[in-house]
Amino acid sequence: RGRGTLSVLVRSYGEGLKLVLSQDVTERERSEAMRRDFVANVSHEIRTPLTVLAGFIETMGNLPLTEVERRRVLTLMSQQTQRMQTLVSDLLTLAQLEGSPRPPIDRWVPVSKLIGQAHADGASLSMGRHQFTVTEDIDAQIAGLESELMSAVGNLVTNAVRYTPEGGRISVVWRRRDDGSGEITVSDTGIGVSREHIPRLTERFYRVDGSRSRETGGTGLGLSIVKHVVHRHGGELDVQSELGKGSSFCLVFPAARVRVPEPPALPEAK
Ligand code: ADP
Numbered sequence: 588r589g590r591g592t593l594s595v596l597v598r599s600y601g602e603g604l605k606l607v608l609s610q611d612v613t614e615r616e617r618s619e620a621m622r623r624d625f626v627a628n629v630s631h632e633i634r635t636p637l638t639v640l641a642g643f644i645e646t647m648g649n650l651p652l653t654e655v656e657r658r659r660v661l662t663l664m665s666q667q668t669q670r671m672q673t674l675v676s677d678l679l680t681l682a683q684l685e686g687s688p689r690p691p692i693d694r695w696v697p698v699s700k701l702i703g704q705a706h707a708d709g710a711s712l713s714m715g716r717h718q719f720t721v722t723e724d725i726d727a728q729i730a731g732l733e734s735e736l737m738s739a740v741g742n743l744v745t746n747a748v749r750y751t752p753e754g755g756r757i758s759v760v761w762r763r764r765d766d767g768s769g770e771i772t773v774s775d776t777g778i779g780v781s782r783e784h785i786p787r788l789t790e791r792f793y794r795v796d797g798s799r800s801r802e803t804g805g806t807g808l809g810l811s812i813v814k815h816v817v818h819r820h821g822g823e824l825d826v827q828s829e830l831g832k833g834s835s836f837c838l839v840f841p842a843a844r845v846r847v848p849e850p851p852a853l854p855e856a857k
Contacts, residue, residue, distance in 0.1 A: 628792040632674055632806070636667040643667075670804070677808040680738065681791070684815040690731040692844065699725045700733070701740045702759050702771065709744035709757065717751055720758040727761065727769055730844040731820045739816040742809040743773035743836045749803040750834070751777030767842030774835040781830040788826060789814040813838070820844055 598606045643664050646652075652660065706721045713719075729736060740759070747757045755776040763769045780788065780795050787793045792807040794800040800807060810824075813836070817824050821841045828834035 625791060628807075629674075629678065632792070633671060636670050639667050640664055670801075670806075673804065674806045674808075677806045677812065680812055681808060681815065684735070684812065684819065690735060690819055692730045694732070695728040695730055695846065695848075696733045696736055697725075698727045698729060698761050698769070698771065699723070701729075701736055702761060704737055705740040705744040705773075706759055708741055709748050709759075712745060712748045713757075716753040717748060718754075718756045720756065720760075722759070722761045725761045726850075727763060727845060727847050729769070729820070729840050730846070735816045735819070739813045739838060740771055740773070742813050743838075746805075746809060746836075747773055747775035747777065747834075749805065750799075751775040755833075763845065763847070767845060768840060769842075769845040770837050770839045772835055772837040774833065776833040779830045779832050779834050780828045785826050785828060789824065810836075 598608075600606065643660050647657070647660060702721050702725065706719060709717075710719060744757070744759060751757060757773070757775045760772045760774070761769065762772070784795050788795075789810045791811045794805065794807045797807075814824050817838050817840075821844055823839045825837040825839060826834070827837075
């Protein structure tokens, strides 16, 4: 296939019966390198908060601390523990997404519920620092798993809050396209990212600015989870962003997974 060397294993089992196994070695090496990178990233992400925790434990054991200092150290320790909990929970979510069957096509999730919940979560994280606009009164539904779809839209709104300075605007909008497909778009007027980063944003642990992401509680796995969810639902994630201006993340769902139920018929007037 012109991509790399083929490793071929031929084994004979008596007259005329041969087993031929071949594999693209380059492909195998690439996936092995990805696995190694992944393990190295996870180890690094866990080691950092562990080192901080170990330092605090030593401090508490060796130094006489005032009550105020003791409480401050405990708060910092709790933040580091929370960071590891979020990381482990995101890792488990990714592993489950990779290993489970495609979401059902006969369970319908109201778009208004997805947007309503994401808006509520975003507003509580924002604590009044951003202005929200959301599409209301949507009767469309998407076929799939509510928990996964909720986490995808929720992740996008959480990112919008994290990467948009105070006073910025965030919108969560639903649009049905002419061909029957539908899209949920989360846009912000935040820091944006430059063009060269866009294709890599959904890679596991890829961050444009690692310290900002960590400061705001990010694990670097959010967009990777979003991409998995939308692909599993037969859709696509479309990202547009401009440095210093803002970003827009669009979840596009195919027509086969979008419906607008008929309103119930009104009883006939007598
Ligand atoms: P993280 O936990 O770091 O936010 P994500 O996978 O959700 O991880 O996002 C990956 C990176 O993409 C982030 O670290 C950030 O650099 C960038 N990013 C994601 N969403 C936005 C956004 N709305 N505005 C600007 N940058 C963003």
